[in-house]
Amino acid sequence: xxxxxxxxxxxxxxxxxxxxxxxxxxxxxxxxxxxxxxxxxxxxxxxxxxxxxxxxxxxxxxxxxxxxxxxxxxxxxxxxxxxxxxxxxxxxxxxxxxxxxxxxxxxxxxxxxxxxxxxxxxxxxxxxxxxxxxxxxxxxxxxxxxxxxxxxxxxxxxxxxxxxxxxxxxxxxxxxxxxxxxxxxxxxxxxxxxxxxxxxxxxxxxxxxxxxxxxxxxxxxxxxxxxxxxxxxxxxxxxxxxxxxxxxxxxxxxxxxxxxxxxxxxxxxxxxxxxxxxxxxxxxxxxxxxxxxxxxxxxxxxxxxxxxxxxxxxxxxxxxxxxxxxxxxxxxxxxxxxxxxxxxxxxxxxxxxxxxxxxxxxxxxxxxxxxxxxx
Numbered sequence: 522x523x524x525x526x527x528x529x530x531x532x533x534x535x536x537x538x539x540x541x542x543x544x545x546x547x548x549x550x551x552x553x554x555x556x557x558x559x560x561x562x563x564x565x566x567x568x569x570x571x572x573x574x575x576x577x578x579x580x581x582x583x584x585x586x587x588x589x590x591x592x593x594x595x596x597x598x599x600x601x602x603x604x605x606x607x608x609x610x611x612x613x614x615x616x617x618x619x620x621x622x623x624x625x626x627x628x629x630x631x632x633x634x635x636x637x638x639x640x641x642x643x644x645x646x647x648x649x650x651x652x653x654x655x656x657x658x659x660x661x662x663x664x665x666x667x668x669x670x671x672x673x674x675x676x677x678x679x680x681x682x683x684x685x686x687x688x689x690x691x692x693x694x695x696x697x698x699x700x701x702x703x704x705x706x707x708x709x710x711x712x713x714x715x716x717x718x719x720x721x722x723x724x725x726x727x728x729x730x731x732x733x734x735x736x737x738x739x740x741x742x743x744x745x746x747x748x749x750x751x752x753x754x755x756x757x758x759x760x761x762x763x764x765x766x767x768x769x770x771x772x773x774x775x776x777x778x779x780x781x782x783x784x785x786x787x788x789x790x791x792x793x794x795x796x797x798x799x800x801x802x803x804x805x806x807x808x809x810x811x812x813x814x815x816x817x818x819x820x821x822x823x824x825x826x827x828x829x830x831x832x833x834x835x836x837x838x839x840x841x842x843x844x845x846x847x848x849x850x851x852x853x854x855x856x857x858x859x860x861x862x863x864x865x866x867x868x869x870x871x872x873x874x875x876x877x878x879x880x881x882x883x884x885x886x887x888x889x890x891x892x893x894x895x896x
Contacts, residue, residue: 524571530582561806
């Protein structure tokens, strides 16, 4: 039974140069109708039992106005029984004034995740962001004033023309905010993005792999120095402020996906919803779930997922939990991958735990790949 829900709001007031998520320009879109259909999908997919985490992402959920945010939250509270655990909204710096913040707080939202990306205004402009670093300070201060304590910010490194010194400066400014949670991802140039088109034309100047690795090293060391512990390849938190929702993904547990283009995992089936708004809303208006494709996950696939998702966590994979879940030991299912990766110094086995070494964190994709397609 799913204990978590992801809700997708596909609207943005601008499109960033690196973003490949399912999104549309806000202007002229049937936002109110979408929210109504989203509420109906919540009802259609409603399960027994309470949810422990709810995550509203996008797109830009906070591009909705205060009335629309209130409506969305009311539908969530009406159709998704919630234990009072972790209720997160993604936000853009500058999007949340006092009115919107109060709407979220009054409806039980207790965690905010701001898409900051960088504190260098020139760099922000070059990647298609419309906020400035000053907006980050204003937004965080406003959120704290309304009573939000669990605040996270996202950063991106290895951006075009970004230097190690620039990233150090961004990290220092981010950490000086003294927030409980930080995420930092290296840029991946995805198809169908502005950056991808520029790269194909040879007009995108990216840091080298060595420079990217150096930035990641700076990230790990700086977080350690500030007492923010790394609990996943790209995520860092003060003790007790780890993202409970994201841990659901990395623990390979089930969750409901709601909204256009959302993905879910329920009763051993992974599914995805229609992405285009019209194709999403049509079946829901007829009382049907808007699934475009679904896949029954085999036991072999579940075991592979357990490894490559679980190894993202600093704590790694529990050998005991794996055996209880699948009736076989990790060693009996993946002997070659374990031998090869421990031999290369990328994995270590310590008691109950199989986890990445520090070197393994830099070469995580190589490790994850070794567990795929072997069953």
